Amino acid sequence: MIGRKHDCVYVNGAWQTAHSTDRIDLIDPATESWVASVVDGDAEDVAMAAAAARDALPGWAETSSTERANLIAALADAYDQRREEFASLVTAQNGAVISRSRRTNGTRPVALYRHYAEVARTFRAEAPGPNAQGIVRREPIGVVGIIIPWNAPQSLLAHKLGPALAAGCTVVVKPSPETSLDSLLIGEIATSVGFPAGVINVVTGGRTTGSALVEEHGIDMISFTGSTSAGRAIAARCGELLKPVVAELGGKSAAIVLDDADLSLFAEKLIATCLPNTGQVCYSCTRVIVPRSRFDEVLEVVTTTLGDAVLGSPQDPAASFGPLASATQRERVEEYIDSARAEGARVVLGGGRPAGLSTGYYVEPTVLIDVDRTMRVFREEIFGPVLVVVPHDGDEDAIRIANDSSYGLGGAVFSEDIERATDVARRMQTGGISINGQERSEAAPSSGYKDSGLGGDAGVDAHVQFKSIAWPPRTLIQGV
Known part of the structure; x- marks a missing residue:
């Protein structure tokens, strides 16, 4: 072939x-x-x-x-x-x-x-x-x-x-x-x-x-x-x-972290839930909605986990991130990062092309904070390794933020209380939701809500x- x-x-x-x-x-x-x-x-x-x-x-x-x-x-x-x-x-x-x-x-x-x-x-x-x-x-x-x-x-x-x-x-x-x-x-x-x-x-x-x-x-x-x-x-x-x-x-899915979440489990599931395939998956949970009371703690988990992940040749079995699929896709992702900076968001991890990888369509895993919900990076599908981390003030507020989207394809909830997490998931306007990173069965049907x-x-x-x-x-x- x-x-x-x-x-x-x-x-x-x-x-x-x-x-x-x-x-x-x-x-x-x-x-x-x-x-x-x-x-x-x-x-x-x-x-x-x-x-x-x-x-x-x-x-x-x-x-x-x-x-x-x-x-x-x-x-x-x-x-x-x-x-x-x-x-x-x-x-x-x-x-x-x-x-x-x-x-x-x-x-x-x-x-x-x-x-x-x-x-x-x-x-x-x-x-x-x-x-x-x-x-x-x-x-x-x-x-x-x-x-x-x-x-x-x-x-x-x-x-x-x-x-x-x-x-x-x-x-x-x-x-x-x-x-x-x-x-x-x-x-x-x-x-x-x-x-x-x-x-x-x-x-x-x-x-x-x-x-x-x-x-x-x-x-x-x-x-x-x-x-x-x-x-x-x-x-x-x-x-x-x-x-x-x-x-x-398409999607612009949300991962809601509740205030009782096990952050070690969240760290373990972070890449698979939020940035699978270098973020090039329609159900990627690229909006991470975290309790304001634990914002700094969760942000450290996010930046540490992504910062420690291997970015390199896709042939490397240890790699978690590879190149984007095309030069056009890389340009699209870089334009979104530039627009976020211009609109006042702050880059706390990544934001550019990685050193030592001059060949290939690579972009560093990128984390943005101080993101307003009117910004393009909050509202539009980027299809690349870019996360926004935004605070919430309790379950109801987290649900409102998650549902503030024209999309509704995927989603995730992290909590040690499965019943509570399930109640939050019921009220999310999206078609497939994982609790604590659980993968959906192949036999389970789902629907894309809204524009998804x-x-x-x-x-x-x-x-x-x-x-x-x-x-x-x-x-x-x-x-x-």
Whole structure:
């Protein structure tokens, strides 16, 4: 995969020469060196993939739940055998530290595919209707266009591909241009484990490719994860086309530290909760809301923990922070830090490029205080290693500060009183909240509140349409 000029898209179970002659260069964010090039797919490439998916749909929809489950489980097993390859591919493309990439692009997709294999195994297309006077059917919605971002591409793909396949849908995957090689590898695995041709298709490309996927009449549904601005545009167009859309969008999540919090536990969970993947995760809790009575104590924990963390090559297993994904992303983060300074915020850690790392798109982990809630760094998603630490005067005030946002994707509460923390979490206007850093189960649904999403993580039922068939009284049909 690495070091090659890829001229093909994965369509109808095989590598097909692309119609588009445009190419996208992939650059290693740590070394700024060329990794590979991929096709920048055009509308004809998308149409070819959609047609293949459409042709495969009736056969795939009619396969038994057991057969679908077995193939998804085989996909999980094959992925498991190559999970280190997936992790290394993603790290070479987006600069995620290898320890994280091994989880989010290695073991976690395996767990997700295995989960959806079991979901498929127990999937029932028909069930008795109300009062047993008929049946309710769940039929696949059709061909699903999947658009995924670069920050955790394989976890996010598994979250979408798994339930779509379990529901009996066929798919066209459009990976982010920054991380395309790993999704091409999914096509290779799909063939090796015996998926019917056309069930899974992959077309690489950028914004034009994504727009073509949304516009393509052969695509019945769009499943998108990415920025709020892109999500708004996609949702607006899908609304005009009356095309169902599920969108997981941006965030500016809050971690609330209550006055009884165990700060040693908070320190242990800080990076994973607040700045995972060098802050390039939509649910990162980059607003840390701490009790005024313990502000200095908590701030010291934050600055010490981040100051001691290893920033360096993403290939270093000890590294907690690596480069940002692109030069453009680094410029964006630096502009936010500059704007914070200009608006009166104070930098107490970081704030610049690290010494000794002149090559690569690095920015130091940065902590800001004296942040007013009107400042851009408090209100806007930065997508980089930048935290704001603001004081609160009790639980009610902490909740008000946390909810003072147009976003509502993730969140966290730290307290030794789990019941109290849960009560705070109930009143936070956000879709997924951890208590003391507990990770959410793969099977747990969530929704993005406000500007953070549309449709939520609804699993299989987001990929079906419901049909109700009413019977006359006393009708019995065998098997229902």
